[in-house]
Amino acid sequence: MAWFKRTRTAARKMTDFDGIKRQQFFLYRLVKTLFKIDKEQDPCEFEDLAARGITDKKLRDNLATFTFLYRFFGVIGIIVLLYTISLFYKGYQLGAIVGAAASLMFLAHAFKYHFWAFQIRSKKLGCTVGEWFNSLLGNKGAKL
Numbered sequence: 584m585a586w587f588k589r590t591r592t593a594a595r596k597m598t599d600f601d602g603i604k605r606q607q608f609f610l611y612r613l614v615k616t617l618f619k620i621d622k623e624q625d626p627c628e629f630e631d632l633a634a635r636g637i638t639d640k641k642l643r644d645n646l647a648t649f650t651f652l653y654r655f656f657g658v659i660g661i662i663v664l665l666y667t668i669s670l671f672y673k674g675y676q677l678g679a680i681v682g683a684a685a686s687l688m689f690l691a692h693a694f695k696y697h698f699w700a701f702q703i704r705s706k707k708l709g710c711t712v713g714e715w716f717n718s719l720l721g722n723k724g725a726k727l
Contacts, residue, residue: 646703653696660689 595601667682701718702710 642703646700649696649700649703653693653700656689656693656696660686660693663689 663682664686667679667686670676670682671679698710698712698715701715702708705718707714
């Protein structure tokens with residue numbers, strides 16, 4: 584049995600098991616703190632916006648701005664995506680990778696502005712992504 588104990592100790596030192604364990608624990612704590620949801624002390628409801636100095640005109644202007652921006656970024660993202668597909672078929676894989684990254688960036692901005700416009704349109708601040716996704720699919724009562 585002493586031979587297995589020595590082998591286990593030697594293998595542990597050779598692979599730096601303790602260092603890997605500390606590194607993974609650090610990554611676990613980092614990810615856990617990144618995705619932690621804090622409870623708000625002062626939640627902002629849609630009816631409280633007037634008390635905070637946000638008028639209906641400002642809301643309409645922001646809704647128009649967000650609508651323009653999600654349409655703009657959506658169209659640009661789709662155009663870049665089509666160009667990326669054409670680059671891929673022509674054999675320019677490195678260019679297609681850059682195009683795919685740019686397309687994802689534009690589409691992410693489009694989804695962000697659409698989500699903000701959805702919150703103003705539905706008059707509910709703090710909507711979840713599930714509620715937004717269900718409204719896109721037309722499922723008003725379904726839960727995601």
